[in-house]
Amino acid sequence: MVSKDKACLNCRSIYFGDKCLNCGETPASETFKGRIHVFNSEKSEMADNMGLRSEGEFAIKSK
Numbered sequence: 001m002v003s004k005d006k007a008c009l010n011c012r013s014i015y016f017g018d019k020c021l022n023c024g025e026t027p028a029s030e031t032f033k034g035r036i037h038v039f040n041s042e043k044s045e046m047a048d049n050m051g052l053r054s055e056g057e058f059a060i061k062s063k
């Protein structure tokens, strides 16, 4: 059993398991391009550009 990481389609958070740990939504994609790790969403320009408001690992592009 291999648990693949998925990208939440709602908030783009990358997570393992049954549902998104960030927002609790279940729609997710296993096909995503790139990932960023946000340590400080308030000071991260990239996080700001992507509209990310929390820390964690996020998919740059998912479909």
Ligand SMILES: [Zn+2]
Pocket (backbone or CB within 6 Å): 008, 009, 010, 011, 012, 013, 020, 021, 022, 023, 024, 025
């Ligand atoms: Zn989510």
